[in-house]
Amino acid sequence: GAVVSQHPSWVICKSGTSVKIECRSLDFQATTMFWYRQFPKQSLMLMATSNEGSKATYEQGVEKDKFLINHASLTLSTLTVTSAHPEDSSFYICTFRTRANYGYTFGSGTRLTVV
């Protein structure tokens, strides 16, 4: 149990366009989830925490108008990178709060490259 589907697994987009990343829990419901960003050979940095039906809470330094998070249901959350720039190229990974694995189930991640 506790499977998360994250799509797309990789995406290349042109500078100035928007990209949507979707995370869906397949066999459980979760009220809370987290979005992390990881630059090459670096740690996972928390971007935001979202609770179903509420506005996301963003970490200091993360632009909420640039990284739009929608947690509209207990099984689906999306991260939209608006007006993407090359410096937004990174690995984005979602994490649901679950009962499995002592509380966290990760998506498989999305590699975003902005050209």
Add this chain to the structure above:
Amino acid sequence: AQKITQTQPGMFVQEKEAVTLDCTYDTSDPSYGLFWYKQPSSGEMIFLIYQGSYDQQNATEGRYSLNFQKARKSANLVISASQLGDSAMYFCAMREAALTGGGNKLTFGTGTQLKVEL
């Protein structure tokens, strides 16, 4: 101040040998949890082992064990009988209790790249 410190950016170990990956943490919360994850080159995060702050015994999961020294605030991961497939990045992470403002989020260390050699 860093909440999770992993001082070994890279480690090498011979196949079938044991290896210890270091992790120290900093928190004033009496209730916290410590995690180790493996991240292969594909990027997925694979849960390995968990230690709660009130757990009396060190956690073990197969070839993985966690050497928990609470007074020293360390939570080192020990991998026994290393295999070639263990080559990956390893992250230590901490969850602090929601009531103290941690929000139940996970805070990660900088990781250790482990390479298992023949």
